[in-house]
Amino acid sequence: WISDSLHEETGGTHPLYGHGVCKWPGCESICDDFGQFLKHLNNEHALDDRSTAQCRVQMQVVQQLEIQLSKERERLQAMMAHLHMRPSEPKSSPKPLNLVSSVTMSKNLPSTSPPNLPQTPTTPTAPITPMAAMPQVPSVLGGANVPSMGAMRRRHSDKYSMSLSSEIAPNYEFYKNADVRPPFTYATLIRQAIMDSADMQLTLNEIYSWFTRTFAYFRRNAATWKNAVRHNLSLHKCFVRVENVKGAVWTVDEMEYQKRRSQKITGSPSLVKNLPSSLGYGTALNASSPPGTMSGSPPTLMHMTHDELNGSLDHLDTNGHSSPGYSPPVHMPSVHVKEEPLNMDDDDCPMSLVTTANHSPELDDDRELEEGNLSEDLE
DNA sequence: ACTTGAGTAAACACTG
DNA sequence: CCAGTGTTTACTCAAG
Numbered sequence: 001w002i003s004d005s006l007h008e009e010t011g012g013t014h015p016l017y018g019h020g021v022c023k024w025p026g027c028e029s030i031c032d033d034f035g036q037f038l039k040h041l042n043n044e045h046a047l048d049d050r051s052t053a054q055c056r057v058q059m060q061v062v063q064q065l066e067i068q069l070s071k072e073r074e075r076l077q078a079m080m081a082h083l084h085m086r087p088s089e090p091k092s093s094p095k096p097l098n099l100v101s102s103v104t105m106s107k108n109l110p111s112t113s114p115p116n117l118p119q120t121p122t123t124p125t126a127p128i129t130p131m132a133a134m135p136q137v138p139s140v141l142g143g144a145n146v147p148s149m150g151a152m153r154r155r156h157s158d159k160y161s162m163s164l165s166s167e168i169a170p171n172y173e174f175y176k177n178a179d180v181r182p183p184f185t186y187a188t189l190i191r192q193a194i195m196d197s198a199d200m201q202l203t204l205n206e207i208y209s210w211f212t213r214t215f216a217y218f219r220r221n222a223a224t225w226k227n228a229v230r231h232n233l234s235l236h237k238c239f240v241r242v243e244n245v246k247g248a249v250w251t252v253d254e255m256e257y258q259k260r261r262s263q264k265i266t267g268s269p270s271l272v273k274n275l276p277s278s279l280g281y282g283t284a285l286n287a288s289s290p291p292g293t294m295s296g297s298p299p300t301l302m303h304m305t306h307d308e309l310n311g312s313l314d315h316l317d318t319n320g321h322s323s324p325g326y327s328p329p330v331h332m333p334s335v336h337v338k339e340e341p342l343n344m345d346d347d348d349c350p351m352s353l354v355t356t357a358n359h360s361p362e363l364d365d366d367r368e369l370e371e372g373n374l375s376e377d378l379e
Numbered sequence: 380a381c382t383t384g385a386g387t388a389a390a391c392a393c394t395g
Numbered sequence: 396c397c398a399g400t401g402t403t404t405a406c407t408c409a410a411g
Contacts, residue, residue, distance in 0.1 A: 185385065204400065228386065234402050
């Protein structure tokens with residue numbers, strides 16, 4: 001996404017415009033040219049309640065990420081200090097990690113287009129893994145969408161899908177409306193749900209809502225998949241339950257999650273070698289690297305915002321202090337963006353306001369859709 | 380053939 | 396008592 005947004009030379013550039021698409025969170029309106037975009041911007045995103053609410057949420061996102069970033073930076077410096085590495089670029093250029101990587105790359109290759117990544121193993125430069133790690137992803141991302149995918153949920157799905165929302169994003173409408181089982185494990189989905197939340201924590205009920213909101217498939221057989229969700233929350237150490245004023249919320253211990261994932265990938269020696277970088281940060285690079293594919297903005301307001309930083313920032317520090325057994329995982333940024341309406345059997349949380357901004361609430365339509373749709377006989 | 384990870388079902392405890 | 400939540404066990408299945 002770094003480079004693409006700069007490529008816009010259709011007369012003007014705007015942070016909210018790229019690839020002929022409006023990048024306002026939750027909006028993906030196609031604007032053929034810049035003028036059309038401006039018109040769209042003024043019409044659709046004028047100063048009203050909705051826009052200001054979205055703006056506020058975005059502020060939260062940024063705030064959260066800044067906190068994360070500073071933590072990660074500290075950690076990086078501590079790591080480098082520990083390893084007696086000379087920080088080549090520590091403070092001079094306060095860039096996000098993935099930017100740094102691209103910088104180092106362009107350093108290697110002065111002007112020409114990057115032919116093939118001659119990375120040095122030491123630098124966390126361009127992802128080594130993506131290629132190796134995503135062999136299947138494109139098929140999902142790419143046009144030929146998945147219908148048969150539901151059946152193959154078992155193994156590879158999770159392994160290869162390094163970044164969930166990067167994968168959901170382009171297929172958002174598809175999964176939202178088609179009664180197709182998303183090719184991700186429950187653990188992956190739960191994590192994504194939590195990551196997508198403003199403060200990285202969700203109540204069980206909110207997790208349920210995310211499932212039903214995001215996937216048509218999870219609008220039926222509720223007892224089954226809800227049980228599975230609870231089962232996964234309890235089973236996996238990476239999900240940490242935290243007592244809260246609101247009650248109990250669930251958070252992700254990213255360390256645990258990555259640990260678990262890394263164990264799974266252990267099968268591939270070439271990958272294992274790169275684990276530290278490829279899993280933690282590589283994921284991020286991975287997620288953000290294929291620009292053409294999914295710079296599209298996400299279903300919920302900040303999916304993508306989170307996602308793109310997900311790997312690099314969010315990944316590591318949901319529990320900055322990683323106390324093993326019980327981590328006080330999420331430091332709350334004080335402000336709650338999402339006041340869940342306590343009962344939401346259907347989706348009517350503030351976020352969904354955004355969600356439905358460009359996609360009218362069609363749950364009922366979905367119902368019809370799912371009834372007659374794709375017979376799935378997984379069970 | 381065996382192991383492992385994931386999904387499903389279900390029993391049970393706890394709590395408001 | 397009930398519903399929701401959380402934990403745990405057992406089983407099946409697919410893939411490595």
